[in-house]
Amino acid sequence: MQHGKYRFIVGFLVVPLGLYALFVVWPFIQSIYYSFTDWTGLSPEFKMVGLDNYKRMLHDDVFWKSLQHSLLFALVLPIVTISLALFFAFMINVGGRRRRGGPAITGVRGSSFYKIVYFFPQVLSIAIVALLFQFAYNPDSGAINSLLRGIGLDHVQPLWLGDPSLALWCVMAVLVWSTTGFFVVLFSAGMASIPAELYEAALIDGAGRATTFFRITLPLLWDTVQSGWVYMGILALGAESFAVVQIMTTGPGGPDYSTTVLVLYVYQKAFRDGQAAYATTIGVALLVVTLAFAAIVMRLGRRERLEF
Amino acid sequence: MKTTETPAPPPAEPGASVSKVDVPVSKPGRRKREGTVLNVFSHGVLVIWAIMVVTPLLWAVMTSFKDDGSIFGSPWALPDRLHFGNWARAWTEANMSGYFLNTVLVVGGSLIGTLVLGSMAAYVLARFDFPGNRFIYYLFIGGMSFPIMLALVPLFYVVNNMGLLNTIHGLILVYIAYSLPFTVFFLTAFFRTLPTSVAEAAFVDGASHTRTFFQIMLPMAKPGLISVGIFNFLGQWNQYMLPTVLNTDPDKKVLTQGLVQLAVSQGYKGDWSGLFAGLVMAMLPVLGAYIIFQRQVVQGLTAGALK
Numbered sequence: 001m002q003h004g005k006y007r008f009i010v011g012f013l014v015v016p017l018g019l020y021a022l023f024v025v026w027p028f029i030q031s032i033y034y035s036f037t038d039w040t041g042l043s044p045e046f047k048m049v050g051l052d053n054y055k056r057m058l059h060d061d062v063f064w065k066s067l068q069h070s071l072l073f074a075l076v077l078p079i080v081t082i083s084l085a086l087f088f089a090f091m092i093n094v095g096g097r098r099r100r101g102g103p104a105i106t107g108v109r110g111s112s113f114y115k116i117v118y119f120f121p122q123v124l125s126i127a128i129v130a131l132l133f134q135f136a137y138n139p140d141s142g143a144i145n146s147l148l149r150g151i152g153l154d155h156v157q158p159l160w161l162g163d164p165s166l167a168l169w170c171v172m173a174v175l176v177w178s179t180t181g182f183f184v185v186l187f188s189a190g191m192a193s194i195p196a197e198l199y200e201a202a203l204i205d206g207a208g209r210a211t212t213f214f215r216i217t218l219p220l221l222w223d224t225v226q227s228g229w230v231y232m233g234i235l236a237l238g239a240e241s242f243a244v245v246q247i248m249t250t251g252p253g254g255p256d257y258s259t260t261v262l263v264l265y266v267y268q269k270a271f272r273d274g275q276a277a278y279a280t281t282i283g284v285a286l287l288v289v290t291l292a293f294a295a296i297v298m299r300l301g302r303r304e305r306l307e308f
Numbered sequence: 309m310k311t312t313e314t315p316a317p318p319p320a321e322p323g324a325s326v327s328k329v330d331v332p333v334s335k336p337g338r339r340k341r342e343g344t345v346l347n348v349f350s351h352g353v354l355v356i357w358a359i360m361v362v363t364p365l366l367w368a369v370m371t372s373f374k375d376d377g378s379i380f381g382s383p384w385a386l387p388d389r390l391h392f393g394n395w396a397r398a399w400t401e402a403n404m405s406g407y408f409l410n411t412v413l414v415v416g417g418s419l420i421g422t423l424v425l426g427s428m429a430a431y432v433l434a435r436f437d438f439p440g441n442r443f444i445y446y447l448f449i450g451g452m453s454f455p456i457m458l459a460l461v462p463l464f465y466v467v468n469n470m471g472l473l474n475t476i477h478g479l480i481l482v483y484i485a486y487s488l489p490f491t492v493f494f495l496t497a498f499f500r501t502l503p504t505s506v507a508e509a510a511f512v513d514g515a516s517h518t519r520t521f522f523q524i525m526l527p528m529a530k531p532g533l534i535s536v537g538i539f540n541f542l543g544q545w546n547q548y549m550l551p552t553v554l555n556t557d558p559d560k561k562v563l564t565q566g567l568v569q570l571a572v573s574q575g576y577k578g579d580w581s582g583l584f585a586g587l588v589m590a591m592l593p594v595l596g597a598y599i600i601f602q603r604q605v606v607q608g609l610t611a612g613a614l615k
Contacts, residue, residue, distance in 0.1 A: 004516070004517065005436065005438075005517070006438065008432075008436075008516075008517035008518060009432050009436055009438055011518075012428040012429065012431065012432045012518075012521075013428075013429055013432055013444065015425055015428075016425040016426065016428060016429040016488060016492075017429065017444065019425065019481060019484060019485045019488070020447075020448065020451070020485050020488050020489075022466070022485070023463060023466070023467075023481065023482050023485035023486070024451050024459060024485050024486060024488075024489075025447065025451075026462075026466065027459035027460070027461075027462040027463040027466060028454060028458060028459045030462040030466075031458050031459060031461055031462045034461070034462060041461070041464075041465070087353075088353070088354065088357060091350035091353060091354055092350075092354065095347055095349070095350025095351070095354075108347065108350055108351060108354065109351075114354050114358060115606075116599070116602055117358045117361055117362060118357065118358070118361060119598070119602075119605075119606060120361055120362070120365065120595065120598070121361060122609065123542055123546075123594050123595065123597075123598040123605065124546070124591055124594060124595070125545070125546030125547075125548060125563070125564045125590070125594075126546065126548060127546070127548040127564035127565075127567065127568055128546075128564065128567060128587055128590055128591055131567060131568065131571050131587060132364055132368055132587060133364070134571070135371075136364060136367075140380075141379070141380035141381070141383060142383065143364075143367055143383045143384065146382070146383045146384060147384065150384065177360070177361070177364075180357075181361065182609065182610070185606055185610060186610045189610060230453075234452075234453055234455075237455060238455045238456060238457065239456065239457075239548070239549045242457065242548075242549050243548045243549065246552075247568055247571075263455065263457045266457045266458065266461065267457060267460075267552075267553070270460075270461040270464075271464070271553065276461050276462075279461050280458065280461050280462070283455065283457060283458030283461060284458065286455045286457065286458060287454060287455055287458050290453065290454070290455050291453070294453055
């Protein structure tokens with residue numbers, strides 16, 4: 001298969017690679033370079049300023065708040081979402097009533113129905129989800145507070161997104177709502193491929209359901225959980241948190257910077273405040289956080305791969 | 309799922325009879341009760357989450373048929389009558405039709421482009437050995453874990469200098485570029501699983517590399533293309549961050565942006581029922597498509613994480 005091989009390879013790679021280099025790789029390289037300049041983004045002139053942007057960043061309270069919130073997103077969201085999803089997936093696959101003569105482990109009735117319904121939010125745009133919940137959280141006429149009034153809790157009327165101590169959690173709850181279903185389906189597929197004999201053997205030996213989960217299901221599912229964790233963390237640091245915070249919160253990022261995240265801060269500095277160079281500096285910090293997060297999860301989660 | 313429902317002949321119960329041998333007699337009864345309790349508990353928990361997922365969506369549908377007064381006065385009350393006017397207003401006055409058209413154009417163009425360019429690159433990277441192959445592969449893969457926002461700051465000016473800012477074709481090119489990492493990653497793995505013998509036979513018979521690819525390999529890769537196509541379709545249809553930065557012309561806005569824009573402008577226009585109609589309008593096609601192609605969608609979206 002040598003005839004014209006290189007001409008073919010070049011011919012097939014040049015367009016995709018060129019497009020990718022121009023719109024993805026080149027801007028990444030540029031933005032790292034710009035982080036050492038005083039470029040405003042508004043005029044084409046700029047000069048090198050060395051580490052000034054980085055020094056400024058270290059003394060920027062809003063940056064530290066954003067970093068803190070982003071880290072919280074990357075830690076709390078995957079833990080909550082993945083735990084919930086593992087729990088639901090285990091219930092779907094193992095929670096079924098044992099029938100006489102049937103297999104020791106069965107899924108609940110209607111397991112495919114649950115999986116279909118749980119997946120709904122995943123196909124919706126996060127922007128639409130954010131808008132929807134913004135209405136639900138409205139303190140005066142929103143669905144949640146009026147539900148609380150409806151069941152007699154007239155004095156429990158939080159401001160939700162208007163309350164600096166609650167707003168961040170409200171935003172996170174929306175992301176949990178919208179991503180849990182995806183992981184339920186993902187983990188269910190993994191659990192379904194675990195041989196039933198393993199469970200049967202464990203149950204015969206007197207193991208409870210909880211033991212089978214921690215001793216059989218989780219170890220055998222570990223690879224999937226880990227890659228799901230990285231995937232969720234990257235989303236929580238990047239695009240998803242941008243959309244929910246930018247759409248739902250006042251400011252955006254408020255009240256009183258209580259919900260600002262790194263990705264939103266980059267956007268605001270570049271496209272609202274005309275400080276493109278400083279924005280790329282914060283972007284570099286976000287890049288470092290993202291890569292560190294992925295490396296830590298992969299490192300901590302490394303175990304011997306179990307074959308079954 | 310149906311297999312779990314079939315009633316089995318009563319006497320045969322291998323699992324329980326074995327456990328009777330080495331555990332006290334009371335155990336099977338306790339185990340059975342535990343099973344029932346667990347079953348009730350799991351159903352309870354699962355139903356609660358299902359309600360939590362469906363309620364906001366049904367609430368949005370219901371609200372889209374109400375008039376403005378009752379949306380705020382009594383959010384949970386059923387509409388007094390079906391206000392279809394909300395939908396008509398959203399479609400024409402709020403320019404949902406324009407946003408739909410833009411989205412269809414952008415997603416249509418970029419989906420085709422992504423699949424064609426992605427499969428070309430993936431095929432070469434999967435099947436041909438040449439210097440730099442690994443480097444190019446990892447260059448593509450690396451794009452999956454980098455925060456896109458970092459690149460967006462200079463990208464805005466790159467796109468602007470090329471005169472592509474606020475244009476449909478500019479947005480298409482950017483969508484393709486940012487969809488390539490996952491597409492190449494997924495399709496490279498897929499092309500590696502396909503047998504080499506068919507392509508070799510075609511090549512021996514005198515087909516060129518290009519012809520072998522388009523007439524032999526692409527049809528063979530159809531299942532992979534469908535999975536990655538669905539993945540990209542949903543990602544591009546729901547994309548919010550890229551157009552927010554690169555596409556700010558009100559006439560060129562895509563659905564997600566248009567809705568957010570609409571929500572912001574309701575602060576002074578006050579047509580909330582129209583906004584809800586718009587939201588539901590944007591939700592329904594994707595939900596409908598998902599329900600119809602449920603199996604393929606789930607496969608397409610989970611395939612990446614399982615690899």
